[in-house]
Amino acid sequence: MTTAGTLTQAAAEIDRLMTLHPKGFDLSLERITRLLARLGNPQDRLPPVLHVAGTNGKGSFTAFSRALLEAEGLAVHVHTSPHLVNWHERYRLGVKGGRGQLAEDAVLADAIRRVAEANAGETITVFEILTAVAFLLFAEHPADAVVMEVGLGGRFDATNVIRHPAVTAIMPISLDHQAYLGDRVELIAAEKAGIMKRGRPAVIGYQEFDGARDVLADTAERLGCPTALYSQDFLAHEEFGRMIYQDEDGLIDLPLPRLPGRHQLANAAAAIRAVKAAGFTLSEQGIEKALQTVEWAGRLQRMPKGPLLDLAPEGAEVWLDGGHNPGAGQVIAETMVSFEERDPRPLVLIIGMINTKEPIGYFRAFAGLAEKVFTVPIPASDAGLDPVALAGDAADAGCPAEACGSVAEALARVAALFKTAPKAPRILIGGSLYLVGSVLGENGTPPR
Template sequence: MTAPTTSEAARIIDQLMELHPKGFDLSLDRITRLLERLGNPHLKLPPVIHVAGTNGKGSVVAFSRALLEAAGLSVHVHISPHLVHWHERYRIGVKGGPGSLVEDAMFADALRRVAEANAGEKITVFEILTAVTFVLFSEQPADVAIVEVGLGGRFDATNVIPKPAVSVVMPISLDHQAYLGDRVELIAAEKAGIMKRGVPVVIGHQEYEAARDVLVDTAERLGCPCFVYGQDFSAHEEMGRLIYQDDEGLSDIPLPRLPGRHQYANAAAAIRAVRAAGFELTEAVIEKAMVSVEWAGRLQRLSDGALVARAPAGSEIWLDGGHNPGAGEVIAEAMANFEERQSRPLYLVIGMINTKEPVGYFRAFKDIARKVFTVPIRNSDAAIDPLALAVSAAEAGLSASAVSTVSEALDAIRQQLKPGDPAPRILIGGSLYLAGDVLADNGTPPR
């Protein structure tokens, strides 16, 4: 599905934005009131896989969808945020095949009904959109729904789901400190808020022991069957294959299609989560999922399009919306692994918003990036000025210059190349908003 240029749903959302400005006001009272007026659609969903975390939650959503669809099941998927079109937030399941992004007429109708039920009362746009999720997913039949948390967990609007099939908490690191706390254990406590008494919990790889302890302690206190990465399930590469192991045995499967070693743990969490939710996965199904999984804007290779044509000939261009220090580390590791396989000069094109910690992100690339070009993010009042962002990159030990557009950055990279240099490797990232702008400008929006 391609969202129409003149999307009725987008026009309705623009109108709602004027009434209910962007921003975070964490509470479940407003969404609960609205859902009651709508007949409590969140109580009429298929089994739900509910996913929280600072990093990796989008990837585990993608892997879970791939696994379930490979098993022939119909899968609804809610993600947040979208990259180019609002419609990306809602994938409607289809029996025996891949789901498709919600059609504009269906989306617009659900928006109108939700807005009418809200009757102009105070509410955030994310809460409206979450109510739309529940309306759509309750009215269209499917075998399972995957619901990604928007922010935090405890007070996220998706957390009205009373009893998911499984709760998944992916890696915790510092992000959204103004809303979730300035220590990983405080953030972990907020993410752990999606756990429900007696419901299975899958805990993905945790870099910080303090975060892991909070998650495990919460699961134990609530009497949740708990599956912890590195303890109850694991994955590692061996001879170019992925070796996955849990209490059901060992699987020797292809490496995931999504690049980066961090995806091994994400794939493992998805396999364990789908099984914990009560769905059977054969080795053949897992193999099919590993080679078919897709996730736009997360270490996505751009091979054609308008921006690709603008880059130096033969460039290897990667797009990733990761935006915090933890994401910087795993992306930098992936770039270093690519360098081991094929040496190319690495250039960064980075834009970020002001809720992030840019120096920590940039520090991960200190020894591997030749140059950083910082760019603005369109239509964002929260974007960090490229000059200030370049100062942050310099503080992290990188050579950096501010430019006005991604296209200008690509032109500048061409000028930086020395005679005899191989074609460059270019990472464009630092924000999902920037990733969305790039996909739109390149003419390759998510499908």
């Protein structure tokens, strides 16, 4: 993902770091621990931290947690990765009684310079520097809470230097990043469980796989963590168009979350339970407000108007989602089915992926559901899968597919395909957060 438009001060600083340090991940805590010590250990001077890991759903958990806390008038710092369009999206600084704002460019650039200076040219990854920047910014700006999202895995992720989190949350686990984390969900769960800390509250969200849930529950028990397990200690379900949330404190009748998809009920429930476990008091009115105002760009996001969207067929419904693994494919497909029940339309996918993903498993969720798949390259990425090969993967999974040179070309082909159709299509653009970021940038509608 690249910064749209004129290069900002922060982006210029990061580009300079990219030339000095390796890209990607090198899972270890030694380098980040050394760097943070030179900065005075800002990670030890934070407000209460909600630390979240998971294959899928951790971004939604972050968005719900922020909305819940802000609905109570609290200032909430939020760290997420990766960004979609601009680096600043990774650093949201809390505002008392208001909506947190992305870090201003001059503030972010200054923090990056100070962290790089403290590192003094020693071997480190750019992600570790950027994580240290989050700790520095969050320690220097007063707030009531921090929501910190793990970058990759958990045990050796650069965020896992938080010694006493207010709560740790583990969201749904499925196969992803096997080269780093292992090729079985139990191994991946063990890595994610590495953020749990002895005696600190742990919330375990919905888990599709029994093996993953058992590893997480066993780890929490071994560490003496007060634990809340989805479907055992808390849960949520839909009833008469409402969300019913229940935990040991009772049952609450709530509006459905603004974020679409049945899976978001479980994500919202995990956030509610985790915020409470972290020691915050939530009012029923505050929870209602949070569910109705929550925002999370690039995750089942209705595409806003813009020059790129104008290429779609008139009347088309266009959605963006950066989900990229088989588990994400399944929940997105289920959401598309629910949309179909509400408003029947032919479904078309425009998909690009990077070469660390499992395309066939993703596409298999849409077999018999997607009328057509157009595969596209990912701009400004040398890790993108070749669209022709990706179209072959889609076909192998049972989805009719053809390759295109860009999202714009794909939208034009969709427009031609449905020119005389009785109903405009529903279009899903996704398969990669990199592609989603590119689309939002090209459409002139980056996250705010």
